[in-house]
Structure formats: C-alpha cells, structure tokens
Amino acid sequence: MRSVRTAAFARIAVVALLAAALLVVPPAGPAGAIPVRPIMECSAVTGLALPGVTFRSAVVTSDGAPAPYCAVEGVIAPADTIVMRLPVNGWTGRYLQTGCGGLCGTARINYPQAAACAPIADGTIASATTDMGHQGGNDGSWAAGNPQAQIDFAYRGVHVTAQVAKAVITRFYGRPPAYSYFSGCSDGGREALMEAQRYPDDFDGIVAGAPASNIVVQNTFHHAWNVVANRDADGRYILLADRLPIIHQAVMAACDGLDGLVDGVLDDPRRCRFDPYRLVCGDRATCLTRAEATVVRKLHDGAVDAHGNRLEQEISHEWGSELDWTLFVPAAQGQVTFSENIALSFLRYLAYFNVADPDYRLSDLRFTESSFWRTVQTSKYLSATDPDLNRFRRGGGKLILWHGWSDQHISPQATLGYYDAMRATMGGRVVDDFSRLYLFPGLAHCSGGLGPDTFDILTPLLNWVENGVAPTSVIATKGTRSRPVYPYPAVARFDGSGSTDNAADFVPIVPSREPAVGYEWLGAGLYTHGYQTSCQAVNGRLVCAPGQPIPRR
Structure with a gap:
C-alpha cells in the first residue's frame, strides 16, 4: 500500500504549498442562514411523540455555555441515553453530534479540539450525544447477557441518536438542520468512522480523531502486550515509570534534530532509529539493564507471536512518546495499569461472541496465530475498518482524520494503515477529493503531550462542506508556541527566519522518501471491505449475519 500513498505526495504538497499562508475564517453560518428561534417552549419537548423515545427532562440553562440553551435528556429504546443542547436565542442551522471515549457509558457533550470553532464559541450550534446504550463505563460487565447493549455500543447507538436528534431539531425550530456534523476522538473516532x-447519509462532515477503529485488536493484543511484555517469569514488572525519563532523554538526543530543529518533538518519529540497547550499562542513574532495554524494544515494536509474526501494526508506541507510557508502565510493583484494566474488561465481556468470563486473566490470552483469528472475529461488527467510503463520498460527505504522533493509547500506525487502505481501495485521487489526514507532532492521546496540543479541527470541516474550501494548515498551540500542521504527507519546516515558536515562520514540505515502515501484519485483512456484518439480539444472545470471512494475508 505504501506505493499508493507515495504516488499522491506531490499532489497534496502542491495544495499545501499554495494554501499554507491562508488563515481559515470560521463561517458565521450556512450561506444565507438567518438565526432562528424555537417555535415551541423548551419544556414542551418532553411532550414530543417520537417512536421509541421517552423524554426525561427539557429545561433552559446556561451551565457555563456562552449562550442559554434547552438541555434535553431522554432515552431511545431500549437504553440509549440521548442528551441535547438546543440554542434558544438563535440557531444558524448546524447540528453537531459528539462521540464518547473508552467503552462509553456516559452521555456528556464535549467538543474534542473544536472549542474555538465559532458556532461552538458563540453557542449557536445544536448538539447531541449518547452513552451508546449502557451505563457501565469501562467495566465491560455491562455487556454480559446484554446483546442489545453490545450492538448499540458497536454501531446502532450513534445512528439512532442522529435520527432522533434531527427529528427533535425539526420540531423545535420548525426546520431540519442545514448541515449535520460528527466529531469524536478515541472511541468517538471509531464511532465517526462507523457512521461513514x-x-x-447521517452526516455531511465527519471528524475522526485518534480513532479506535480496530478496537478488537486494540483492546486485546495491543493493551495486553503492554502488560505481559513487561513482566518477568514471576509476574513482576521489569520496567517501572522512573526509568521513562532516561529513555525519553536518550531518544530525543538521538532523533530530535532529524527534522532540522531541536525543539523537543519529532515531526515524524518513524524516521527515528533508536536502539534502546545503547542504554545498557552498569550506572543505574543513567542506564537501563538489558532486561529493561528488551522491554522498551518490545513496547515500541508491538505484539508478536513466538515466530515473530506481527499481531498488530509494525510500531505500537512511537519514539518520543515515552513520558506518557505511564498508561501501561506502573510506578511501583503491584499497581494495575490502564492497559491491564481495559484489556481485561474487553477480553472478559466483549472480545468473543456470547462469552462472559469474569475470571479471565491476561495469562489466558495466547499470542499465537490461532488465538489471533479466534479473537478478531468480533471485528465483524465492533471494528470500523472498512476502507470503502464511496457511499459517503458520493453523497458529498467530507472526512478529516487526525492523530497525535505521540499517542500512548492508540498507535497512529492504525490510522495510517486505515488511510493507506482507503487509498488502495478507492484510489488516491478519489480520497484526496473528500478526505484529509493530519498527524500532530508531540500530541498524546486526543490532547496533552510535549507538542502543541490545542487546535480547531472543526472549522476547516465546516468550510469544506459549506463553502467548498478544502482544508490546508491547522494551527496547533501550546502556551506561546504555535505550529502549523499540514495534510499528510506534508510536514512543517522552519523557514530559517523569525521565531521557531511562530507558525507563520514554517512552510510545508513533502519528504523525498517515505520512512521504511510497512503495514503487512497478520490482521492486515481487517482493513478491507465486505466481511463486516450486522447483528440482532435474539433470546438473550448476540446473533450476527454470517457475512464473508475476514481476509487473511
């Protein structure tokens, strides 16, 4: 797939170079839109008769928002909580649905990397979200004996929420949304891609941030490997968090200047060829033991079987992200990390069809080819890895993918693998016509990290959908530092004058050679079209249409 992506380098570079200096101005509203007020009282929403929907409350509030809104809460049968915000002083026709993170379980509207977008900042956008059909959070026990909740979490919850929210908006304002958008990060990114x-037809524009698209592999082999690769024969951790600064300092000393600027972040960590065994010596204050270095190598490279076959993409954790490895590297013996918790929650209740095993331990997971294929079968309904988005494209849909290069939770390689699969399936020029990918140097999972981590990713989408202006650079900030991020594969380079903390002093370039990282691994066939299926809850069991087998390499 690498050659498909390389063939598109020049075309994207030209677009970026021509538009690099443009500042995107957030549209005040859809063309010709006049802000409208509701045609009914907020409290009357509870009396709306919509099939399968029960409204619990509808009250006017501000709740820290820039303008008052009608806060609506209800339930879409059987158990999808829906929460809405409907502006009462003026609505300009836009609807935004937001996603949730982890295994969801709570309904709280949030605007991932979009708070500065004008209709959000001024409170003129109608919004909604859902808990995805359950109230159990990251403890996957909510899925035990509840196949409908599994279906709603997989894909139905977001869809029915979009349907109901649009119906409520139409009744409340006397007109449907002019444009509908979805924005989510992490599992919200998976929800975004699942919609596309x-x-x-649910949304005109979609933003998918750090998507957990390959959720089955992510929450089984990936997170389990984070734990078991760091344990010795007695079950004790080999690498503890106090060693992470030593590793990070060595990585940055070796690779920070590869992009021509020593600034504390790597613009493309795939170019860093750091060898953790360089740190092996007898000085405990500055070095690692050989066993610790082996763990570092395993954590970077990712899960493999005993024969070296990759059970996830080639790089699991990028160089430069080491300070955030506390997600899975504990501070002390006996601590339970996020990776262990999320892997066990998933393996016990969601990884296998109609299996609930609260006694499952990570030692029960076999890192073998046969175990891999047994485990990933639930990808048929849980994962959002179908690269054929032609129906979304033909309907005029626009998609922005984004990911942090220092994401400690979901590898950016998963998103790159999906993007490659899109280009191989649909053709590079077709993908360029409706989609963009942004990779943010130093950005951790959805936010945080050492690089600029605050940016407005929604405004470029609104301009693309409503005005036909394709996205160019996105400006990310952290304190007084600002940097442009260009559509992949272009990267920002300091122009040699001005300030390295000023985005205006950077220009886009496309590297002449792509880093030697491939996407051939045991589960590469998960990024294909045709095996995905739909399911039903029948007599307390999850029953899914057979579909096609998942292609094997």
Whole structure:
C-alpha cells in the first residue's frame, strides 16, 4: 500500500504549498442562514411523540455555555441515553453530534479540539450525544447477557441518536438542520468512522480523531502486550515509570534534530532509529539493564507471536512518546495499569461472541496465530475498518482524520494503515477529493503531550462542506508556541527566519522518501471491505449475519 500513498505526495504538497499562508475564517453560518428561534417552549419537548423515545427532562440553562440553551435528556429504546443542547436565542442551522471515549457509558457533550470553532464559541450550534446504550463505563460487565447493549455500543447507538436528534431539531425550530456534523476522538473516532461506513447519509462532515477503529485488536493484543511484555517469569514488572525519563532523554538526543530543529518533538518519529540497547550499562542513574532495554524494544515494536509474526501494526508506541507510557508502565510493583484494566474488561465481556468470563486473566490470552483469528472475529461488527467510503463520498460527505504522533493509547500506525487502505481501495485521487489526514507532532492521546496540543479541527470541516474550501494548515498551540500542521504527507519546516515558536515562520514540505515502515501484519485483512456484518439480539444472545470471512494475508 505504501506505493499508493507515495504516488499522491506531490499532489497534496502542491495544495499545501499554495494554501499554507491562508488563515481559515470560521463561517458565521450556512450561506444565507438567518438565526432562528424555537417555535415551541423548551419544556414542551418532553411532550414530543417520537417512536421509541421517552423524554426525561427539557429545561433552559446556561451551565457555563456562552449562550442559554434547552438541555434535553431522554432515552431511545431500549437504553440509549440521548442528551441535547438546543440554542434558544438563535440557531444558524448546524447540528453537531459528539462521540464518547473508552467503552462509553456516559452521555456528556464535549467538543474534542473544536472549542474555538465559532458556532461552538458563540453557542449557536445544536448538539447531541449518547452513552451508546449502557451505563457501565469501562467495566465491560455491562455487556454480559446484554446483546442489545453490545450492538448499540458497536454501531446502532450513534445512528439512532442522529435520527432522533434531527427529528427533535425539526420540531423545535420548525426546520431540519442545514448541515449535520460528527466529531469524536478515541472511541468517538471509531464511532465517526462507523457512521461513514455504515450510515453514510447521517452526516455531511465527519471528524475522526485518534480513532479506535480496530478496537478488537486494540483492546486485546495491543493493551495486553503492554502488560505481559513487561513482566518477568514471576509476574513482576521489569520496567517501572522512573526509568521513562532516561529513555525519553536518550531518544530525543538521538532523533530530535532529524527534522532540522531541536525543539523537543519529532515531526515524524518513524524516521527515528533508536536502539534502546545503547542504554545498557552498569550506572543505574543513567542506564537501563538489558532486561529493561528488551522491554522498551518490545513496547515500541508491538505484539508478536513466538515466530515473530506481527499481531498488530509494525510500531505500537512511537519514539518520543515515552513520558506518557505511564498508561501501561506502573510506578511501583503491584499497581494495575490502564492497559491491564481495559484489556481485561474487553477480553472478559466483549472480545468473543456470547462469552462472559469474569475470571479471565491476561495469562489466558495466547499470542499465537490461532488465538489471533479466534479473537478478531468480533471485528465483524465492533471494528470500523472498512476502507470503502464511496457511499459517503458520493453523497458529498467530507472526512478529516487526525492523530497525535505521540499517542500512548492508540498507535497512529492504525490510522495510517486505515488511510493507506482507503487509498488502495478507492484510489488516491478519489480520497484526496473528500478526505484529509493530519498527524500532530508531540500530541498524546486526543490532547496533552510535549507538542502543541490545542487546535480547531472543526472549522476547516465546516468550510469544506459549506463553502467548498478544502482544508490546508491547522494551527496547533501550546502556551506561546504555535505550529502549523499540514495534510499528510506534508510536514512543517522552519523557514530559517523569525521565531521557531511562530507558525507563520514554517512552510510545508513533502519528504523525498517515505520512512521504511510497512503495514503487512497478520490482521492486515481487517482493513478491507465486505466481511463486516450486522447483528440482532435474539433470546438473550448476540446473533450476527454470517457475512464473508475476514481476509487473511
């Protein structure tokens, strides 16, 4: 797939170079839109008769928002909580649905990397979200004996929320949304891609941030490997968090200047060829033991079987992200990390069809080819890896993918693998016509990290959908530092004058050679079209249409 991506380098570079200096101005509203007020009282929403929907409350509030809104809460049968915000002083026709993170379980509207977007900042956008059909959070026990909750979490919850929210908006304002958008990060990114793949008519524009698209592999082999690769024969941790600064300092000393600027972040960590065994010596204050270095190598490279076959993409954790490895590297013996918790929650209740095993331990997971294929079968309904988005594209849909290069939770390689699969399936020029990918140097999972981590990713989407202006640079900030991020594969380079903390002093370039990282691994066939299926809850069991087998390499 690498050659498909390389063939598009020049075309994207030209677009970026021509538009690099443009500042995107957030549209005040859809063309010709006049802000409208509701045609009914907020409290009257509870009396709306919509099939399968029960409204619990509808009250006017501000709740820290820039303008008052009608806060609506209800339930879409059987158990999808829906929460809405409907502006009462003026609505300009936009609807934004936001996603949730982890295994969801709570319904709270949030605007990932979009708070500066004008209609959010001024409170003129109608919003909604859902808990995805359960109230159990990251403890996957909510899925035990509850196949409908599994279906709602997989794909139905977001779809029915979009349907109901649009119906409420139409009744409340006397007109439907002019444009509908979805924005989410982490599992919200998976929800975003699931919408584009399964329900391409729900939204005009979609933002998918750090998507947990390959959720089954992510929450089994990936997170389990984070734990078992760091344990000795007695079950004790080999690498503890106090060693992470030593590793990070060595990585940056070796690779920070590869992009021509020593600034504390790597613009493309795939170019860093750091060898952790360089740190092996007898000085405990500055070095690692050989066993610790082996763990570092395993954590970077990712899960493999005994024969070296990759059970996830080639790089699991990028160089430069080491300070955030506390997600899975504990501070002390006996601590339980996020990776262990999320892997066990998933393996016990969601990884296998109609299996609930609260006694499952990570030692029960076999890192073998046969175990891999047994485990990933639930990808058929849980994962959002179908690269054929032609239905979404033909309907005029626009997609922005984004990921942090220092994401400690979901590898950016998963998003790059999906993006490559899109280009191989649909053709590079077709993908360029409706989609963009942004990779943010130094950005951790959805936010945080050492690089600029605050940016407005929604405004470029609104301009693209409503005005036909394709996205160019996105300006990310952290304190007084600002940097442009260009559509992949272009990267920002300091122009040699001005300030290295000023985005205006950077220009886009496309590297002449792509880093030697491939996407051939045991589960590469998960990024194909045709095996995905739909399911039903029948007599307390999850029953899914057979579909096609997942292609094997």
